[in-house]
Amino acid sequence: MPGWLRLLNVRLSASAQVMVSGSWDGGDQDPRGAPCPAQSAWNSFLLSLPRLFLICSKGSHAIWSSVSHLPSGTKGCKFFLLFCVTCLYLCCSSTGYQFIYYSPENTAKAKEVLSNINHLQPLIATHADLLLNSASQRSPDSLKNSLRMLSEKTELFVHAFKDQLVRSALLALYTARPGGVLKKPPSPKNSTEDSCPQDPPPPVRRQDSIPHHSDYDEEEWDRVWANVGKSLNCIIAMVDKLIGRDGGSEGAGGGSKDGEKDPSLVDPTITHPREDWYEQLYPLILTLKDCMGEVVNRAKQSLTFVLLQELAYSLPQCLMLTLRRDIVFSQALAGLVCGFIIKLHTSLHDPGFLQQLHTVGLIVQYEGLLSTYSDEIGMLEDMAVGISDLKKVAFKIIEAKSNDVLPVITGRREHYVVEVKLPARMFEALPLQIKEGQLLHVYPVLFNVGINEQQTLAERFGDVSLQESINQENFELLKEYYTIFMEKMPPDYISHFQEQNDLKGLLENLHQNIQAKKRKNVEIMWLAATICRKLNGIRFTCCKSAKDRTSMSVTLEQCSILRDEHQLHKDFFIRALDCMRREGCRIENVLKNVRCRKYAFNMLQLMAFPKYYRPPEGTYGKADT
Numbered sequence: 001m002p003g004w005l006r007l008l009n010v011r012l013s014a015s016a017q018v019m020v021s022g023s024w025d026g027g028d029q030d031p032r033g034a035p036c037p038a039q040s041a042w043n044s045f046l047l048s049l050p051r052l053f054l055i056c057s058k059g060s061h062a063i064w065s066s067v068s069h070l071p072s073g074t075k076g077c078k079f080f081l082l083f084c085v086t087c088l089y090l091c092c093s094s095t096g097y098q099f100i101y102y103s104p105e106n107t108a109k110a111k112e113v114l115s116n117i118n119h120l121q122p123l124i125a126t127h128a129d130l131l132l133n134s135a136s137q138r139s140p141d142s143l144k145n146s147l148r149m150l151s152e153k154t155e156l157f158v159h160a161f162k163d164q165l166v167r168s169a170l171l172a173l174y175t176a177r178p179g180g181v182l183k184k185p186p187s188p189k190n191s192t193e194d195s196c197p198q199d200p201p202p203p204v205r206r207q208d209s210i211p212h213h214s215d216y217d218e219e220e221w222d223r224v225w226a227n228v229g230k231s232l233n234c235i236i237a238m239v240d241k242l243i244g245r246d247g248g249s250e251g252a253g254g255g256s257k258d259g260e261k262d263p264s265l266v267d268p269t270i271t272h273p274r275e276d277w278y279e280q281l282y283p284l285i286l287t288l289k290d291c292m293g294e295v296v297n298r299a300k301q302s303l304t305f306v307l308l309q310e311l312a313y314s315l316p317q318c319l320m321l322t323l324r325r326d327i328v329f330s331q332a333l334a335g336l337v338c339g340f341i342i343k344l345h346t347s348l349h350d351p352g353f354l355q356q357l358h359t360v361g362l363i364v365q366y367e368g369l370l371s372t373y374s375d376e377i378g379m380l381e382d383m384a385v386g387i388s389d390l391k392k393v394a395f396k397i398i399e400a401k402s403n404d405v406l407p408v409i410t411g412r413r414e415h416y417v418v419e420v421k422l423p424a425r426m427f428e429a430l431p432l433q434i435k436e437g438q439l440l441h442v443y444p445v446l447f448n449v450g451i452n453e454q455q456t457l458a459e460r461f462g463d464v465s466l467q468e469s470i471n472q473e474n475f476e477l478l479k480e481y482y483t484i485f486m487e488k489m490p491p492d493y494i495s496h497f498q499e500q501n502d503l504k505g506l507l508e509n510l511h512q513n514i515q516a517k518k519r520k521n522v523e524i525m526w527l528a529a530t531i532c533r534k535l536n537g538i539r540f541t542c543c544k545s546a547k548d549r550t551s552m553s554v555t556l557e558q559c560s561i562l563r564d565e566h567q568l569h570k571d572f573f574i575r576a577l578d579c580m581r582r583e584g585c586r587i588e589n590v591l592k593n594v595r596c597r598k599y600a601f602n603m604l605q606l607m608a609f610p611k612y613y614r615p616p617e618g619t620y621g622k623a624d625t
Contacts, residue, residue, distance in 0.1 A: 106306065107306065107310060110307055117160065120153055130150075131150055154229070154232045166299055170221055227291040228292050231288040232288060235284045324382070325385060329386050332389070336442065340395055341420060345426075348429055356489060359489060361440065361441035361442060363481050363537035367540065371454040372458045372467050374454060390442060394440060395418050396439055397440070399421070399424055404421070417439065445481075453605050471514045482503060501534045506534070509527055545600075549613070599615050602622065
């Protein structure tokens with residue numbers, strides 16, 4: 001199994017494992033509360049994703065065998081699930097995708113041209129409307145100013161398409177698109193003396209096969225691009241003619257005596273001195289906008305095609321990362337559900353916790369022991385993302401209507417709701433807000449400190465910035481939860497809570513330790529764990545295999561609780577610590593994993609471990625991990 005699939009392999013109690021595994025290994029009954037079989041199918045697929053992924057290399061028979069264990073409510077979607085798994089596996093492993101390479105300079109140029117288009121097109125449309133408005137008012141000065149602004153912006157627009165990249169991108173797009181569609185845009189006539197009527201567009205031509213370079217008319221883009229300039233020339237000529245007519249009309253009126261005019265000497269083109277300029281300019285403005293829209297449409301398609309080539313190159317990797325993220329999230333979600341249910345059952349008679357649960361939410365703290373060296377860097381990155389994704393999860397407590405108390409997951413990728421069922425007697429003890437179905441939110445935080453010999457190499461010769469950034473970011477999240485807690489909880493509860501807990505001082509101490517950048521500063525984990533417990537949160541401890549470093553940390557926390565809360569004398573602290581590591585569930589967990597009662601440490605490794613994370617003599621040695 002790849003290491004990153006084991007990064008959240010948190011060891012849970014047997015009852016918790018049965019509870020979660022039942023979510024996809026159910027019997028003949030459909031999951032209660034599921035909105036539809038398709039939704040149930042997706043939820044079951046999500047939870048069984050790790051198993052499906054691990055067996056997909058064994059062939060379709062193994063996949064079908066695994067899918068057949070889905071709940072009966074989802075068996076109508078078996079073919080859909082099989083199709084999803086097969087497609088994801090084939091897409092992620094395929095390397096035969098063909099794409100067109102564009103240099104970073106060309107990609108940057110395409111972004112620049114698209115930005116200019118998006119900036120200039122609305123400006124040109126605005127100035128064109130202002131020109132029409134000036135024409136309707138028959139104001140020559142305003143008309144000239146509007147025309148000048150329109151000409152400047154249009155020239156910038158035309159200049160943006162002089163780059164060879166647009167022409168080559170159009171050819172590449174045309175060649176890559178089967179059944180390509182080309183439209184001949186209307187082009188104004190070359191004459192700028194008269195109005196420029198539009199020719200009717202030719203019918204759309206559709207290719208029946210993949211077109212080749214010989215099918216593409218490279219000069220067509222030049223014509224489409226030049227139409228914008230020609231349309232502008234038509235507008236300029238019409239404005240000059242209208243202003244000239246207006247001046248000629250005024251001169252003819254001023255040369256007559258006593259207001260009398262010889263009808264035979266009057267030019268028929270100026271017999272109506274108040275003719276509508278708007279009607280003369282409107283068709284030309286419309287032609288300019290149409291030509292500009294055709295240019296923008298083609299340019300955006302071709303340049304977007306250029307930008308998509310980079311995405312096409314990384315598409316298989318994106319699919320693989322999406323699958324990887326879903327696998328990590330499914331494991332993180334399973335652990336969170338188990339932790340929430342255990343915490344709820346053990347705190348049903350604590351009114352303060354129940355009030356905090358629906359008023360503020362639940363803090364969930366993850367303690368990581370991964371190093372920032374070699375393969376464990378990737379595990380830590382996956383873990384940080386998977387835990388962060390748990391922010392999308394909310395819980396809802398409902399009354400169980402039968403003996404089936406397994407949780408039900410509903411929702412979609414961006415928001416999940418986990419319905420937790422309680423027997424009627426327990427459900428009645430809950431606050432009214434929870435019984436009415438209020439969503440209960442969680443606040444996941446992760447603190448990581450590497451403690452093994454690989455972390456020593458990372459600190460001396462490598463980079464620990466990943467660990468530092470994770471701790472700093474999650475400290476801010478923890479501090480934010482504390483602020484919300486102090487704002488929303490009732491004053492009487494806060495006063496009693498502050499008397500029992502000095503959380504503000506602990507948070508300041510934690511912040512100082514994170515800023516100190518001390519090597520293997522395990523006090524960060526001790527402080528974070530203490531703050532989480534005092535905030536009625538739930539905790540998870542994990543490393544690479546969840547049996548060696550995790551055992552050292554869990555047993556140390558157990559003895560710390562005995563010392564701080566149950567008066568264990570300091571003289572017996574080390575004796576109790578060694579006893580818990582030599583006997584009990586941690587060494588039994590090691591036995592189940594490697595069939596040997598030995599932690600997978602050697603003497604050289606333990607020399608790099610912090611003092612309180614070293615097992616007693618006789619409990620470590622050579623063992624497969």
